[in-house]
Structures are given as C-alpha cells and as structure tokens.
Amino acid sequence: MYDDIILFTQLVKCGSYSTTATILGIPQPTISRRIKNLEELLGVSLLKRDTHNFSLTDAGNTLFHKFKDHAHYIENAIEHLKQQENTISGRLRVALPITVSIEIINPHLGKFMQDHPELELDIDYINTDFDMLRSDYDIAIISHLPERPTQKIRKLYSAKLVACCSDEYIKQYGEVRKLGDLANHHVILKNNDLPSSTIAYRIKDGKATQFYPKSKMLLNSCYQTIEIAQAHHAIAVCLEEHYKQSNLIQILPNYHFGIVDYYLMSNSSEHNNKAQAFINFIGWCFNQIVS
Structure with missing residues (x-):
C-alpha cells in the first residue's frame, strides 16, 4: 500500500498519467490499476476522473498533503545511509x-x-x-x-x-x-x-x-x-x-x-x-x- 500511496503523490505532482508513466517508466494501465487498488483498500475515492484529466477529491487532497514529501524524505534517508556507509566513522x-x-x-x-x-x-x-x-x-x-x-x-x-x-x-x-x-x-x-x-x-x-x-x-x-x-x-x-x-x-x-x-x-x-x-x-x- 505504501508504494501505491507514493505513486499517487507522484501522479498528482506530474498532473497526468502519461507524464507519470514517462518519468517513472511504468505503463499507464499499471498506474491506473494501482491507483484503483489503493482506492479500494482505503475505501474512498481519491480522484475525480474525466476523459483527459483528473482532479482530487477531498480524501485525495488530504492524502496527497499528508504524503507528498515522504518520497523526498525516503530519498534523503537513503542518500544519508549511503554516505554513512562510505564514511569511516x-x-x-x-x-x-x-x-x-x-x-x-x-x-x-x-x-x-x-x-x-x-x-x-x-x-x-x-x-x-x-x-x-x-x-x-x-x-x-x-x-x-x-x-x-x-x-x-x-x-x-x-x-x-x-x-x-x-x-x-x-x-x-x-x-x-x-x-x-x-x-x-x-x-x-x-x-x-x-x-x-x-x-x-x-x-x-x-x-x-x-x-x-x-x-x-x-x-x-x-x-x-x-x-x-x-x-x-x-x-x-x-x-x-x-x-x-x-x-x-x-x-x-x-x-x-x-x-x-x-x-x-x-x-x-x-x-x-x-x-x-x-x-x-x-x-x-x-x-x-x-x-
């Protein structure tokens, strides 16, 4: 679930499925399926969808703002661990x-x-x-x-x-x-x-x-x-x-x-x-x- 939440925040930041697919190297159908699975697990709708675009529901807006910086924190933590491993300390x-x-x-x-x-x-x-x-x-x-x-x-x-x-x-x-x-x-x-x-x-x-x-x-x-x-x-x-x-x-x-x-x-x-x-x-x- 956590990976799918991070994927959801990336989708919102990118603004479209196609851009997200290009940046992350994940097929659009896979992104769509994982977001739907996340909604089912949470029991709420996260996105309002139309033919070409999407917007956030109240639940989606809350989830995004709670987790939007988590990927950055994780990247920083991983980088810190790598630097720590390379440091003689x-x-x-x-x-x-x-x-x-x-x-x-x-x-x-x-x-x-x-x-x-x-x-x-x-x-x-x-x-x-x-x-x-x-x-x-x-x-x-x-x-x-x-x-x-x-x-x-x-x-x-x-x-x-x-x-x-x-x-x-x-x-x-x-x-x-x-x-x-x-x-x-x-x-x-x-x-x-x-x-x-x-x-x-x-x-x-x-x-x-x-x-x-x-x-x-x-x-x-x-x-x-x-x-x-x-x-x-x-x-x-x-x-x-x-x-x-x-x-x-x-x-x-x-x-x-x-x-x-x-x-x-x-x-x-x-x-x-x-x-x-x-x-x-x-x-x-x-x-x-x-x-």
Missing part, C-alpha cells in the same frame, strides 16, 4: 596481541586516528585464546589458526624467534658459542611458542636440534623476556623485531628458535569501510617490516 572493536603491537602497530596508531577522526577504536590487548565467533570483536590478530575457522582469515607475517642477552650478562656468565653451551645458562621462553623440550633450528638447512638449558622460565608475553634479559641475569628468546629494537646482543645467530605466524581475522559479515580501513592499516604496518 563509528566504533570498531579490535583484539591485538601485546607481543607484536608494541613495535609494529602501536607506533602508528596515533597517525591512523588523526587520519580518521570520526572513528572510535576500542582495542583489547590479549595474550590468551578466545572465540572470535562468540566475541564481539570486528577484527583480531592471532598467532594460531582456529581449528574450525568461521571468519575471514589471512596470513600477515612470519616472525623468527632469536636468542639474545646483554653485554653485561656475557661478562658475568660467559659467552655462548654453541648450542650445547645453553646447558650452563638460564633461558627465558614464551610459553605458547615453543614446545617444553626446546628446539633450535639451524638457519642454513632447517635442521632441528633439542637443547636443554640449565633452567628456564616460561612467560606468556614475548616482550617481557626482553625486559628480564636487560637486567643481565638471563638469556631471552624473543621475536627478532623486539631484539632489533633493544640494546641486547644476539647469540647463536646461525639458529632460530621457532617461527610465529600471525593472522588477521575479521567477522565474515563485516564489509564496511571502517573495518576495511583498519585492515589496510594493519597490512601497511606489517609491510614496514618487510620493506
């Missing part, structure tokens, strides 16, 4: 791992917000697994693939884990020249990136070798291994990017201690511009490492 919930955020993402977040002042970012820094499906996050970066992914996932980056320590540590506890020397040293590891029986991989051929440190500490944050190592009493296994930003010395440079793969995950229903803008931003952040 509103709230975006994001889950980020602390480990990679510190050096790779956080330094650029301020500039991102300057570029998108109408966007409200709600970021949770997490170290634990979570269910993306049950959470209300729009976007998340994770370091493992879900068993049954139901969201869009793409790989962002592979990060090597390297061993490092301070110069003062070497002075106090001696150099580490070969993998077996770790048996005499205390090593700090990230607990969900390496197996409990630690393994080192020779870079030139990928050969895996188990090693057994004198003692080990397992942390849930790779970045914290750096902070502890900077106190000069332990060796840290950390992301290569964190080591490069520190004042520590890499040891056993011919080995890495595992690879951490990072993935970007977004809700499959999320296709708006604000989500895409942040996804593009995250991709740019990780590209800075590669370049």
Whole structure:
C-alpha cells in the first residue's frame, strides 16, 4: 500500500498519467490499476476522473498533503545511509596481541586516528585464546589458526624467534658459542611458542636440534623476556623485531628458535569501510617490516 500511496503523490505532482508513466517508466494501465487498488483498500475515492484529466477529491487532497514529501524524505534517508556507509566513522572493536603491537602497530596508531577522526577504536590487548565467533570483536590478530575457522582469515607475517642477552650478562656468565653451551645458562621462553623440550633450528638447512638449558622460565608475553634479559641475569628468546629494537646482543645467530605466524581475522559479515580501513592499516604496518 505504501508504494501505491507514493505513486499517487507522484501522479498528482506530474498532473497526468502519461507524464507519470514517462518519468517513472511504468505503463499507464499499471498506474491506473494501482491507483484503483489503493482506492479500494482505503475505501474512498481519491480522484475525480474525466476523459483527459483528473482532479482530487477531498480524501485525495488530504492524502496527497499528508504524503507528498515522504518520497523526498525516503530519498534523503537513503542518500544519508549511503554516505554513512562510505564514511569511516563509528566504533570498531579490535583484539591485538601485546607481543607484536608494541613495535609494529602501536607506533602508528596515533597517525591512523588523526587520519580518521570520526572513528572510535576500542582495542583489547590479549595474550590468551578466545572465540572470535562468540566475541564481539570486528577484527583480531592471532598467532594460531582456529581449528574450525568461521571468519575471514589471512596470513600477515612470519616472525623468527632469536636468542639474545646483554653485554653485561656475557661478562658475568660467559659467552655462548654453541648450542650445547645453553646447558650452563638460564633461558627465558614464551610459553605458547615453543614446545617444553626446546628446539633450535639451524638457519642454513632447517635442521632441528633439542637443547636443554640449565633452567628456564616460561612467560606468556614475548616482550617481557626482553625486559628480564636487560637486567643481565638471563638469556631471552624473543621475536627478532623486539631484539632489533633493544640494546641486547644476539647469540647463536646461525639458529632460530621457532617461527610465529600471525593472522588477521575479521567477522565474515563485516564489509564496511571502517573495518576495511583498519585492515589496510594493519597490512601497511606489517609491510614496514618487510620493506
């Protein structure tokens, strides 16, 4: 019925069936039939008809003035919604791992917000697994693939884990020249990136070798291994990017201690511009490492 009321107002504005048919691209018989159906549904006559023209009844005049601007309101609302969809604004919930955020993402977040002042970012820094499906996050970066992914996932980056320590540590506890020397040293590891029986991989051929440190500490944050190592009493296994930003010395440079793969995950229903803008931003952040 509502569509027919709008058609009726358009007919009155155009002044004739033929003009209305031309402007709207609707056959005249169809317009005539729909107006008659509207009159039957309302139980009133809207038009006084003669051979070539029509005029409004009192009921038709009332209906026209009640609804004459509705089509304009609808067009404005549709245009507003289109503009809103194309605007990067509103709230975006994001889950980020602390480990990679510190050096790779956080330094650029301020500039991102300057570029998108109408966007409200709600970021949770997490170290634990979570269910993306049950959470209300729009976007998340994770370091493992879900068993049954139901969201869009793409790989962002592979990060090597390297061993490092301070110069003062070497002075106090001696150099580490070969993998077996770790048996005499205390090593700090990230607990969900390496197996409990630690393994080192020779870079030139990928050969895996188990090693057994004198003692080990397992942390849930790779970045914290750096902070502890900077106190000069332990060796840290950390992301290569964190080591490069520190004042520590890499040891056993011919080995890495595992690879951490990072993935970007977004809700499959999320296709708006604000989500895409942040996804593009995250991709740019990780590209800075590669370049």
